[in-house]
Amino acid sequence: MSVSPEVWLLGVCALPLLAAPTVYVLGPRCLPLLPMAVSASVLVSAVALWFRFVEKGAWTYALAGWDAPLGILWRVDATSLLMIIATALVALLVALFSQEEEAAMGGSKRAVVFWPLFLFLLGSLNALFLSGDIFNIYVSLELVSLAAVSMVVLGGSVAALRAAMRYLLIALAGSMSYLLGVGLLYALFGTLDVGLLAERMEPVAAARFAFVLMAVGLLAKTALFPLHVWLPPAHSSAPTAASALLSALVVMGSMYWLLRLWLEVFAPIMPVAFAQLLGALGALAVLWGSAMALVQRRLKLLVAYSTIAQFGYVLLLLPLTQSMAAAAAWSGGLWLLLSHAFAKSAMFLAAGLILHARRRDYLSDVVGAASQLPMAVFALGLAGLTLMGLPPSGGFVAKWLLLEASISSGQWWWVLVLIGGGFLAAGYVFSVLKPAFRGPRGAAQFAPVPHWPQAVCLAMAVISVLMGLYPAPFLEWLALAAGGAGGGG
């Protein structure tokens, strides 16, 4: 281990953030080589960090030597590293896909804006995952939101602009709410560090209120029902590569911190009823998101609504972690986030290819896609397996862990949500596969699409399925991160 870990930390955060303006200045000359090289290095750095973690365990790193309570502390542990690796891998695959500029972002003119935004988003997401204090989280969240909103604008249409505006306003309102909570906590406990907060936390009303404010802010950014209205138009009118990043990674960032703050800091002081309320919102999100996905006529909108439903599942882990089954629920929820990231980006990219080949993405335009874009349709189907929670897929393992947690903690009502959500997911996945497989073989007006962007979709979908086949070591790390509360039944 000759390279010091700081280098790798800089590799995942500073490198893409610095590369973003560089790419913008250098312009088309450095495209697509430089951003590709940067995203590959991010992945290498993330994996290197993981190996160091496996060797030496979790550690914190004080940026510029400023320690807690005031300094900027980075926390490197199993959970944050898994997020970073998944982010880097999804980003690298999206970058590969984006070599097909016409399908990914609607033309090479947009590439000069897309790539800087892409790198900026990648760097700020990694900063978000590595943050160790609640103010730093706020800053990173803002950066992520700004990059995300700009990516929606890149869609170019009037609908995209309107959606981006709505997204921006809600994201800003969410940030304000979150920041109010941060201020309140600092006034109460005199620290911003997540670990210190957990130590000093006391069951006082003001602390509870602070968490409610932060949770509302994070939920607005995650598009949880009923704060979800901005997501479908924003994610569906963004360019394809951006849709994949937004739906797979951006919402995962805010959800991730809601979960971690809950588990590490607030779960002991929040009343059971509050957790149940959030769980109920999650259940409603599952039902509402899936039902809306079922009635959509446009492919990208359908995929976007399914994101709302999938994040609803994740929220179920809040009430479940207040029980003995915390470890199972925690690793289940995070595994769902991770496998969803791959499945959803696969779906958006595949949908984007169909949109690109047909110029429109109404479900009626999908007819015959199975024979024209076989790999893309297969990717849609495989990713659908994860959404339905069918084995062997990452979604299955996640759903199974959540089922296990619900049954063992006696909260059987969540079982109904998990089962019902699976059915609804089957319903909307089939509403895409049905037309795709229908129609005369080999006779539809599809513009030709090269093989390799399809292969990228397929690779992502395959990863989401493989996550069900060998989850063992990662789940163990996640369960340990949950405080070793029983090791998952």
Add this chain to the structure above:
Amino acid sequence: MFDAWPLLSLLIWLPIAGGVLVLAVGGKQPERARYLALLVSVLVFLLSLPLFAGFSTETAAMQFVERVDWVPALGVEYYLGVDGISMPLIILTAFSTILVVLASWRVIQYKPAQYLAAFLIMEGIMIGVFSALDAILFYVFWEAMLVPMFLVIGIWGGPNRIYATVKFFLYTFLGSVLMLVALIYLQFQAESFDILEMHQLALPFAAQIWVFLAFLLAFAVKVPMWPVHTWLPDAHVEAPTGGSVILAAIMLKIGGYGFLRFALPITPEASMSLAWLVIALSLVAVVYIGLVAMVQEDMKKLIAYSSIAHMGFVTLGFFLIFPIAAQTGGSNGAALLALEGGMVQMISHGFISAAMFLCVGVLYDRMHSRRISDYGGVANKMPVFAAFFVLFAMANAGLPGTSGFVGEFMVILAAFQANFWYAFLAGMTLVLGAAYSLWLIKRVVYGEVANDKVAALEDVTIREKLILGILAIAVLALGLWPAPLIEVMEPTLANLLEQVMVAR
């Protein structure tokens, strides 16, 4: 010599790897894909024979066991093994896959490599279902089976294939998620996903009822039992011939297998108290579905409905053991007969339904019609085919000397020990089965040549003769000398019966 081999793993992963290989090398060269697929399927079948040869009939314990950790944090193991229930079904699976590969030889011209790969992968998964002894492993294989079948019907199926596949998928999915909940519940009770540990559980009665109902729904959809059978005729009609063969010969058996592996041993008291329900549903299937089969105008639909009626015998046999025990008290002879009858019926139906669907496939490949009224006088033009078709129809009707007779006879005989009316209603199948099978034969095979298309028919090719000939031998062999089959499963079934009957 095979003792040291991980035979079951080979049987699961060899066809899956073979399927991937067929995909990889056969995409551009269909002929190479066909020979490779045939080679793999024959190899798998040959590898399945040592299961039979090396099988010990002295014990009811699991044999050829393989056990390693898979997800240790969650207590999930890669745990395989076979007993007298699963071993014959595995061999049947390997056998049927060869037939499917052969039957598709000239018929499937659209993406043949993908078609064959789907069946090889499905073969591995189905063998996995039969040999998994870890509940989660079982569930994974059980659900994974849906995907290749979905693709087979969805891509190579008939005009209404999308409707049929989605219906097939949703029905099975509906049953299986509840089963997952039941399995997770059982894991908490047994503190293990080991199915054999689950067998040792003494669950409270109320819990047993819930678990049993979850199992019943999952397995009843697969069998399929009336009234959740409606997906089957649609799936069969739309499926290509190979899909129908696997669906009828193997997939339906997985439902029956589930009853023996899960429902009966894990929830014996609930099975006993709800036996009346299963018996009633089975008898409805035997009589009512038998009548429905008679009025079908589509040959595949007719055989599909006849499958449902015949599978009614399987569930009837399995659950008859409770009324029989109530009648006879201590003696288990008749109850064992009922269980064995159900098992023999499963294996025999595997051969006969495969044969019937292949016969329809032979006609369909020539005429592109499954309507009975389009045919007539086929025997004049296809005498060899007609002989085979008549033989299989007779077996379907339960003619003594064919395998169809053995299982039904055993179940009916056992039914007399329980209740005369059960036996009477079950016996109706001999009448109804003869009626719809022979009437089908009369309309299709006999009579004057109906039209010009029939007049232009050519008799079966050597390849088709080979397929039908092998099946004819199997049907007759099992009918004339069922003893070896019954011997291998007797210790296991006797042990199962003891487990179910001894109150814990």
